Amino acid sequence: MPNEADYRVVRDENVLRFQSLSSPFVVANFIRAIFHGRQSGITHFLLDFAAIQGAYPNVVAPVAGLLEMYRSEEQLSFEILDSPDFLGRTCIFNPAIAGLDLGDSLTPMNVVWKFATPNEINQLVNAYITDVARAVECKIGVLQGLEWCLNEVMDNILQHSLATHGYAMGQIHPSSQHIALCIFDHGRGLYNSLKATVHQPSNAVEAIKLAVQEGVTRDKNIGQGNGMWGLQNIVMSNSGFLNITSGPGFVGRRNTELNTSLQVPFPSYSNNCTTVDFQIDFDKEVSIVDALGGYQPINQRIENLEDDFNNIIYRVSDQPSGSGTRKSGVLLRNELLNIKNESNSLIQIDFSGLSVIASSFADELVGKLILICSSQEFERRFKIVGANETILAIINRSVTQRIRDGMTDDSEATS
Secondary structure: OOOHHHHOEEEEOOEEEEOOOOOOHHHHHHHHHHHHHHHOOOOEEEEEOOOOOOOOHHHHHHHHHHHHHHHHHHOOEEEEEEOOHHHHHOOOOOOEEOOOOHHHOOOOOOOOEEEOOHHHHHHHHHHHHHHHHHHOOOOOOHHHHHHHHHHHHHHHHHHHOOOOOEEEEEEEEOOOOEEEEEEEEOOOHHHHHHOOOOOOOOOHHHHHHHHOOOOOOOOOOOOOOOHHHHHHHHHHHOOOEEEEEEOOEEEEEEOOEEEEEOOOOOOOOOOOOEEEEEEEEOOOOOOHHHHOOOOOOOOHHHHOOEOOOOOEEEEHHHOOOOOOOHHHHHHHHHHHHHHHHHOOOOEEEEOOOOOOOOHHHHHHHHHHHHHHHOHHHHHHHEEEEOOOHHHHHHHHHHHHHHHHHOOOOOOOOOO
């Protein structure tokens, strides 16, 4: 277990010095520091992030949300003394608005997003799933499971927290092969939401445990109570981990291990705050049907790509990364591999609307795709359509060279 002292937020009068942004202990210590500062009559705080070398969603998203809450609801003000450039790019000091800023971002990852409407949730979730699908090849069920978890947790904030908005941040960690997500709100918390219902939890930990049980909800007219239950099942089936903090309560699950606490600091009775922090390994399969008790949700992402004959149409010209770089070829190849893993339909790689593509792009997209899948599998699952003679010649030359070389380890090469 990490030592909380290693993640201190040191207060010197109105100066708060952050030692780390890599553990939820930082969030607890930040809340304590603000509390003691306010007791001393301080309403303006100076924040020093000079020591920060890395930042994780389960710290950055809650701190971003708390800063906005303290400003708007408690009339506190904050000034940044020192901060590394990368931390500013996370939008910790001024969260990006889903729906407004999302289209301007190259990737939704490593940024704190603020969402307040179902449309903003939809846009943000779609951006997350697309980004993951292009960044890494995921095992069967991972993308659909991730989509379910994000939609359910974010929607719960709008339906039950009494907060007008929530915050989300995600990261992809290729070396450890997992996707880390954190969703935060500064609403009333799970205990306050459930205490007047038939469930009547005795404390915040019991409220969290109830929230992840099947059929438990504040109001059956609003929801069936399967969202948090499905989240837990999906994460556990993937051997990931799930940490939920709400008010003074904490419940953490990793495989069969369960940790709880009733001593988590929180801002106030009306602002219990809830943090849902989970990780899914993209190299481990998820059985959505088993995790959701036999229910198979529609894979809307795949359905949107299908034509009237149930063929998947993947239009290269529609992809924002273009067809002129090796990097774009990697992104599109990963997405095609993930589509193949999610569906048994024929996938048509459609080059219509393009007059030419880069040889390096063709090598990454088609040449390596054939090597990864094998020629037989490629012919069975994929079909190239809409390509003019120039594009076909470029593809054929790239495929011939790639098969002749028999190599897949030069992704960083230049054309």
